[in-house]
Amino acid sequence: MATRIAARHSGILRNALCRPGPIARSMSTAPPPPGPPKTLPSFSMQGKVCMVTGAARGLGYEFCRAFVSSGCTSLAILDLKEDEANAAATELLTFARATNSNVDPSSVKIIGVECDVSSERSVQKAYEDVMSAYGRVDSVVASAGIVENYSAFDYPFDRIKRLYDINVHGAFFTAREAARNMIPQGGGSIVLVSSMSANIVNIPQPQTPYNASKAAVKHMAASLAVEWAKKGVRVNVLSPGYMLTKLTKTILAHDTELRTTWERLTPMGKMGEPEDLAGAIVFLSSDASSFMTGSEIRVDGGYCII
Numbered sequence: 001m002a003t004r005i006a007a008r009h010s011g012i013l014r015n016a017l018c019r020p021g022p023i024a025r026s027m028s029t030a031p032p033p034p035g036p037p038k039t040l041p042s043f044s045m046q047g048k049v050c051m052v053t054g055a056a057r058g059l060g061y062e063f064c065r066a067f068v069s070s071g072c073t074s075l076a077i078l079d080l081k082e083d084e085a086n087a088a089a090t091e092l093l094t095f096a097r098a099t100n101s102n103v104d105p106s107s108v109k110i111i112g113v114e115c116d117v118s119s120e121r122s123v124q125k126a127y128e129d130v131m132s133a134y135g136r137v138d139s140v141v142a143s144a145g146i147v148e149n150y151s152a153f154d155y156p157f158d159r160i161k162r163l164y165d166i167n168v169h170g171a172f173f174t175a176r177e178a179a180r181n182m183i184p185q186g187g188g189s190i191v192l193v194s195s196m197s198a199n200i201v202n203i204p205q206p207q208t209p210y211n212a213s214k215a216a217v218k219h220m221a222a223s224l225a226v227e228w229a230k231k232g233v234r235v236n237v238l239s240p241g242y243m244l245t246k247l248t249k250t251i252l253a254h255d256t257e258l259r260t261t262w263e264r265l266t267p268m269g270k271m272g273e274p275e276d277l278a279g280a281i282v283f284l285s286s287d288a289s290s291f292m293t294g295s296e297i298r299v300d301g302g303y304c305i306i
C-alpha cells in the first residue's frame with residue numbers, strides 16, 4: 001500500500017516535472033517583446049538635466065554613463081581640467097547618440113566644464129555656465145574627491161587641508177550651489193559620494209583624514225537634507241566600497257599584496273567595477289527615490305557587515 005502511494009506520488013511528481021505548466025511554458029517559449037526592456041518609468045532620467053563633479057574619469061564618468069543609459073540627454077561634466085572634461089563630454093556624446101537611438105541626435109547635449117570644487121567661486125562659475133547652457137539642473141552628483149595614505153604622525157598639514165578642501169568643502173559648495181538653483185525651480189536631487197570609510201576604518205593602509213572627511217560628507221548630507229526637505233531638494237549619500245578606478249589603482253601600484261588583502265576582507269571576495277554603482281546612482285537621482293532624503297546607500301560587496 002505504502003509502495004503504491006509512493007509510486008502514485010512519484011508519478012504525479014514526474015508528470016508535474018515533465019509537463020510544463022502555464023508559467024513554465026511561457027518562460028520557455030515566449031520570445032522577448034520587441035524594444036527596450038520594460039522597467040519602472042520613475043527610474044528614467046529622460047528630460048532631466050544632470051551634472052556630475054569629478055566626472056572626467058572614474059566613478060563620476062560612470063555615473064554619467066548610467067544617466068545617459070537611463071535616457072538623460074542633457075548633461076554637464078565638471079572636472080579640474082577643461083580639456084579632460086571636454087574629452088569626456090565628446091566620448092559620452094558618441095555613447096549617448098548610440099544608446100538613445102530613438103531620440104533626435106541634435107537634441108543630445110553634453111558639455112565639459114572646468115571646475116575646482118575646492119574653490120567656491122569656481123563652483124559658482126561652473127553653475128553659471130551650466131545654467132546658461134540648460135536653464136535648470138535636476139540632478140547633481142558630487143563625486144570629485146581624493147585619497148592619500150599617510151600615518152597620522154607623517155601627514156603634512158597642507159595636504160590634510162587640501163584633502164578637506166576637496167572632499168568636504170567641495171561637496172558642500174557643490175550641494176549649496178545646487179540647492180540655490182533647484183529651490184526656485186521646485187526641487188531636485190543631490191547625491192554626495194561618501195565611502196564605506198564613513199562607517200568603518202580601512203586596514204591596513206592608514207587614511208584617517210580621508211575616513212573623517214567621508215564621515216563628514218555623510219552627516220553633511222543628512223543635515224542638508226533636513227534643511228531643504230520641505231523645499232523639494234533631496235540630499236542622499238552613495239557610499240562605495242573598494243572600486244577599481246584610478247584612485248585605487250594608484251594605491252595598488254605601490255603594493256601588490258594590498259588588492260588580495262582588500263578582497264579577503266570583502267565578503268563577496270572581489271573589488272567592485274564602477275558600473276556596479278549604476279543602479280544605485282540612478283535610483284538616488286531619479287524620481288524612483290522621491291520619498292528618500294538624508295539616507296545612505298552602501299555598495300561595498302558586504303564589507304561593512306562583518
Ligand SMILES: NC(=O)c1ccc[n+]([C@@H]2O[C@H](COP(=O)([O-])OP(=O)(O)OC[C@H]3O[C@@H](n4cnc5c(N)ncnc54)[C@H](O)[C@@H]3O)[C@@H](O)[C@H]2O)c1
Binds near residue numbers: 078080143144
Ligand atoms: N574608487 C573607490 O574605491 C572609492 C571608494 C569609495 C569612495 N570613493 C569616492 O568616489 C569619488 C570618486 O572617486 P574615483 O575613484 O572616481 O576617483 P578618481 O581619482 O578616479 O577620479 C576623481 C575625479 O575627480 C577629479 N577631481 C579631483 N580633485 C578635484 C577638484 N578639486 N575639483 C574637481 N574635480 C576634481 C579628478 O580630476 C578625477 O577626474 C571620490 O569622492 C572618492 O572618495 C571612491
